[in-house]
Amino acid sequence: MKQNTSGTPVIEIRDLSLSYGDSDIVRHASLSIMPGEIVCIAGESGCGKSTLLKAIHGMDAVNVTGGEIYFNGSRLTDMSRKERRLLMGTGIGLIPQNPQGSFNPLRTFEKQMRETMSSHGLAFDPDEMISLMDSMGLEDGRKLLKSRPYELSGGMNQRVAIVFSLLLKPRVLLCDEITSALDVTNGKLVIDEVESYAARSGAALLMVTHHLGIADRIADTVAVMNFGEIVEYGSTSQVLYHPQDSYTRMLLEKIPRVRREKW
Amino acid sequence: MKKVISSRILQRRARVKTTIIGMLCILLILLAVFADRLVPHDPNATSALLIRRAPSAEYPFGTDSFGRCVFSRVLSGARTTIFATSFLVVITFAIGTVLGILSGYYGGFIDGIIMRIAELFLAFPQMVVAIAVAGILGGGLRAALIALGVTAWTGYAKIARSHTLSIKSENYIAAARLAGKKGWQIILFHILPNILFPLVTNALTQIGTTMIGISGLSFLGLGVIPPQAEWGSMINESRAYIQLAPWSVLFPAGATILTIMLFNYLGDAVMELKAAERRA
Amino acid sequence: MKRYVTKRLLTLIPLLLVLSFFSFWLLDMAPGDPVEKKLSAQGIAVTKEIIEAERIRMGLDRPFLVRYISWLGSVMKGDLGISYKDSLPVSAKLMNGLKMTCRLALGSLLLSLLVSIPVSIISAVRQGSVFDHIARILSFISNSVPNFLISVLLMYFLCIRIKLFPVIAGDSFSGMLLPVISLTLPMTGRFTRQFRAEIIEQLEQDYVTGIRARGVREQLVLFNNVLRNSLGHMITVIGLSIGTLMGGSVVIETIFRWSGIGKLVMDSITARDYPVIQGFVLLMGVLYLLIGLATDLIFVFLDPRVELQS
Numbered sequence: 001m002k003q004n005t006s007g008t009p010v011i012e013i014r015d016l017s018l019s020y021g022d023s024d025i026v027r028h029a030s031l032s033i034m035p036g037e038i039v040c041i042a043g044e045s046g047c048g049k050s051t052l053l054k055a056i057h058g059m060d061a062v063n064v065t066g067g068e069i070y071f072n073g074s075r076l077t078d079m080s081r082k083e084r085r086l087l088m089g090t091g092i093g094l095i096p097q098n099p100q101g102s103f104n105p106l107r108t109f110e111k112q113m114r115e116t117m118s119s120h121g122l123a124f125d126p127d128e129m130i131s132l133m134d135s136m137g138l139e140d141g142r143k144l145l146k147s148r149p150y151e152l153s154g155g156m157n158q159r160v161a162i163v164f165s166l167l168l169k170p171r172v173l174l175c176d177e178i179t180s181a182l183d184v185t186n187g188k189l190v191i192d193e194v195e196s197y198a199a200r201s202g203a204a205l206l207m208v209t210h211h212l213g214i215a216d217r218i219a220d221t222v223a224v225m226n227f228g229e230i231v232e233y234g235s236t237s238q239v240l241y242h243p244q245d246s247y248t249r250m251l252l253e254k255i256p257r258v259r260r261e262k263w
Numbered sequence: 264m265k266k267v268i269s270s271r272i273l274q275r276r277a278r279v280k281t282t283i284i285g286m287l288c289i290l291l292i293l294l295a296v297f298a299d300r301l302v303p304h305d306p307n308a309t310s311a312l313l314i315r316r317a318p319s320a321e322y323p324f325g326t327d328s329f330g331r332c333v334f335s336r337v338l339s340g341a342r343t344t345i346f347a348t349s350f351l352v353v354i355t356f357a358i359g360t361v362l363g364i365l366s367g368y369y370g371g372f373i374d375g376i377i378m379r380i381a382e383l384f385l386a387f388p389q390m391v392v393a394i395a396v397a398g399i400l401g402g403g404l405r406a407a408l409i410a411l412g413v414t415a416w417t418g419y420a421k422i423a424r425s426h427t428l429s430i431k432s433e434n435y436i437a438a439a440r441l442a443g444k445k446g447w448q449i450i451l452f453h454i455l456p457n458i459l460f461p462l463v464t465n466a467l468t469q470i471g472t473t474m475i476g477i478s479g480l481s482f483l484g485l486g487v488i489p490p491q492a493e494w495g496s497m498i499n500e501s502r503a504y505i506q507l508a509p510w511s512v513l514f515p516a517g518a519t520i521l522t523i524m525l526f527n528y529l530g531d532a533v534m535e536l537k538a539a540e541r542r543a
Numbered sequence: 544m545k546r547y548v549t550k551r552l553l554t555l556i557p558l559l560l561v562l563s564f565f566s567f568w569l570l571d572m573a574p575g576d577p578v579e580k581k582l583s584a585q586g587i588a589v590t591k592e593i594i595e596a597e598r599i600r601m602g603l604d605r606p607f608l609v610r611y612i613s614w615l616g617s618v619m620k621g622d623l624g625i626s627y628k629d630s631l632p633v634s635a636k637l638m639n640g641l642k643m644t645c646r647l648a649l650g651s652l653l654l655s656l657l658v659s660i661p662v663s664i665i666s667a668v669r670q671g672s673v674f675d676h677i678a679r680i681l682s683f684i685s686n687s688v689p690n691f692l693i694s695v696l697l698m699y700f701l702c703i704r705i706k707l708f709p710v711i712a713g714d715s716f717s718g719m720l721l722p723v724i725s726l727t728l729p730m731t732g733r734f735t736r737q738f739r740a741e742i743i744e745q746l747e748q749d750y751v752t753g754i755r756a757r758g759v760r761e762q763l764v765l766f767n768n769v770l771r772n773s774l775g776h777m778i779t780v781i782g783l784s785i786g787t788l789m790g791g792s793v794v795i796e797t798i799f800r801w802s803g804i805g806k807l808v809m810d811s812i813t814a815r816d817y818p819v820i821q822g823f824v825l826l827m828g829v830l831y832l833l834i835g836l837a838t839d840l841i842f843v844f845l846d847p848r849v850e851l852q853s
Contacts, residue, residue, distance in 0.1 A: 021270070022269060022270070059752065085758050085760070086758060087758070088755070088756055088757065088758035089756070089757040089758035089759075090758060096752075096753060096756065098749060100749075101748075101749025101750055101752065101753050102749075102750065102752075102753025102756065102757075103750055103753060103754075104750050104754065104767075104768045104771075104772065105750065106771070106845070106846060106847075106848075107767070107768070107771070111767075112754070115759055115763050115767055116757045116758070116759050118763075119758055119760040119763060120758060148847075150848055161753075164757065165757075168757065382554075386558045386562075386831070387562065387565075387831060387832075388785070388786030388787075388789050388790065388827055388831045389786060389787075389790065390786065390787065390789065390790020390791070390793070391786065391789050391790055391793075391823070391824060391828070391831070393790070394808065395569060395808075395820055395821075395823065395824040396569070398809075398811075398820050399569050399570070399572065399573045399812075399817060399820055400573070471687060475689040478689055478691075479690075479691055479790070479794055482689075482794065483793070483797065483809065485812070495689075498691070498692065502695050502798075505695070505698075505699050505703065509699060512695060512699065516692050516695065516696060519689065520687065520688050520692065523687045523688070523689070524683070527683065527687045531683070
């Protein structure tokens with residue numbers, strides 16, 4: 001069902017099962033993402049889509065109870081701690097659902113970005129960051145660099161978090177409901193910026209959203225999750241316009257889709 | 264992969280631990296309550312013939328330099344220490360809780376006054392004030408208790424106030440008020456039961472601190488006045504001849520350490536139980 | 544920030560007034576006639592005429608508030624009165640004692656921090672490890688043993704049983720060691736417990752996950768973020784423990800006959816030398832208030848969110 005079968009998938013998961021504490025969250029999920037591909041995972045809250053994202057990214061709290069995750073052909077569980085850490089951010093980027101939680105509230109953005117870049121052995125270029133912030137509707141970037149996360153609103157923090165993720169130039173970017181704290185205008189700006197980053201750099205995007213309008217507009221592939229299982233997985237047009245699974249059909253009816261023109 | 268222990272097992276473990284420690288503490292309190300009947304000898308009876316005897320079957324902890332039975336004095340001292348501590352903890356608990364709830368519930372002027380007073384008492388070093396007050400007013404257990412009590416209530420007041428504030432905006436309080444319940448009824452039946460737990464936890468941690476304070480002041484001769492038995496003053500009396508009769512120091516010392524540890528451990532166990540219950 | 548500092552400085556004024564009033568009132572509350580107390584402390588046989596003359600000389604015929612204000616005036620100039628016992632200025636006696644006490648207290652504080660900071664960091668980072676368990680047990684025990692007991696037990700076992708140290712503390716290293724350990728142990732236990740709890744609380748915050756998610760080096764996560772954010776609470780804990788340290792040094796100095804301010808006040812209590820006790824309360828109270836001020840200001844500097852809340 002993959003659109004592009006040439007080359008190695010940047011992310012491939014095989015028969016993955018995940019648990020969180022005592023309860024199973026994801027069961028036997030398989031998915032593969034090619035460079036440049038945009039994949040959306042849709043589903044209602046609690047279906048396991050965020051957990052799946054966290055597992056791919058490599059968060060400690062998620063337990064892998066079965067199956068494998070590959071990045072560029074190498075198995076994540078074979079990697080050393082340091083290799084895993086170096087992969088986070090630059091290999092596999094994550095824009096979390098709650099971006100305020102991704103910063104130390106008390107330290108300036110500049111210090112935190114510098115620290116992040118130096119951890120990956122990269123140089124920090126303030127001007128690059130300022131221009132990227134500008135393209136996302138964050139004005140006066142020089143002042144923003146010197147401000148601390150607690151001084152800004154949730155929406156602003158979210159956009160700075162996206163800037164952070166893009167500056168690390170990940171090969172695949174995981175986005176967890178990235179527009180939830182934003183209004184329509186800024187939501188569109190952010191989606192555009194993330195999409196254009198993917199187009200520019202050839203990076204893949206894996207987005208979790210319950211907003212099927214976004215999926216319709218930018219995704220190549222859509223996976224629908226229900227109760228921890230991927231119930232339907234295929235090209236966007238096929239899943240959204242000719243759904244096979246009864247749950248997908250129900251989901252499409254339940255969520256009023258934003259028309260293509262609006263986006 | 265890290266092994267995950269089920270939160271329910273952790274909860275059961277914490278419950279068992281708390282119960283065991285709690286029962287040991289109750290046993291200790293019972294020992295103190297019935298100390299008068301349990302002592303083999305009169306704790307204050309001196310004897311010139313029995314000075315500094317080593318521990319024996321008759322005098323299990325030996326005798327001190329006045330020929331008094333150390334075992335009886337340790338038991339009797341338990342009574343002094345535990346009674347004085349419980350008294351102080353209960354009083355400061357009550358005063359602090361009442362003031363804290365009033366402060367949080369009514370707010371405004373009352374809140375301002377009570378919190379300023381609390382800040383005032385917290386601004387001074389407790390033991391320094393206690394030493395000075397006891398030193399100038401001539402010591403005695405009462406002076407020591409007052410000196411330790413003037414700062415101890417502030418902790419309860421702060422906890423009661425912050426929890427009352429967060430509970431006040433709950434719907435059931437508004438419902439009770441709409442139902443025509445009076446202020447004191449709401450405080451007594453709706454607020455107090457819901458904020459009791461953090462206050463009790465604070466009380467448990469205060470027990471150890473209070474015991475250390477009382478025995479410390481008595482050790483300096485500013486608390487319990489001899490010949491009344493109290494562990495701190497017993498240790499002070501006997502330390503001059505520790506070489507000749509180490510038992511007269513080591514037994515009350517052991518009793519002090521054991522008691523404080525037991526109550527501190529109870530406080531820790533209760534907090535652990537609370538954390539485990541929140542997770543489960 | 545400026546507004547917070549001004550506000551905090553202004554709250555200091557009523558506290559200082561209350562402290563001074565309390566100290567003055569304390570002397571007034573002392574049982575017995577003050578003139579008789581003074582003269583008998585100096586070993587002078589008292590007659591009615593002597594008492595009357597001395598009363599007027601001491602200004603005791605004036606009303607309480609007038610006496611308080613004139614006393615406060617001389618206190619501001621650094622005059623804390625004259626010791627009943629040896630007629631030396633109280634301020635000089637206290638300063639001499641304070642110097643000795645500072646050596647003991649600051650030495651203990653430093654040692655406590657040197658031990659508790661690394662131990663609590665390792666304990667919090669390796670939560671549940673063998674190291675953590677041992678550290679928790681030891682800090683629990685040392686937190687539960689009153690410092691006077693530690694000194695008595697140390698003295699018995701180290702000075703008397705194995706004769707390792709002199710019984711009376713001298714200004715030498717070995718003479719200072721036991722009093723310092725007696726003060727240090729309970730403080731270290733308390734610090735380790737509270738620092739560990741604070742570091743764990745910070746480690747559990749969302750931002751730590753977020754920073755790790757960017758692949759930031761674990762060392763930087765810990766030192767630049769977790770410890771940096773714990774610092775404010777740690778400094779508050781240290782500031783509050785100074786009060787306990789002041790009380791503790793009275794006990795320890797008495798036991799080891801260390802001629803600091805604590806032993807001075809205990810000797811003065813025995814000798815009924817009230818002006819010295821009064822000066823002690825005042826001096827310790829002022830020091831404690833200033834330390835409280837300093838820790839509050841450092842806290843706001845480290846975590847400006849506090850300023851927004853207040």
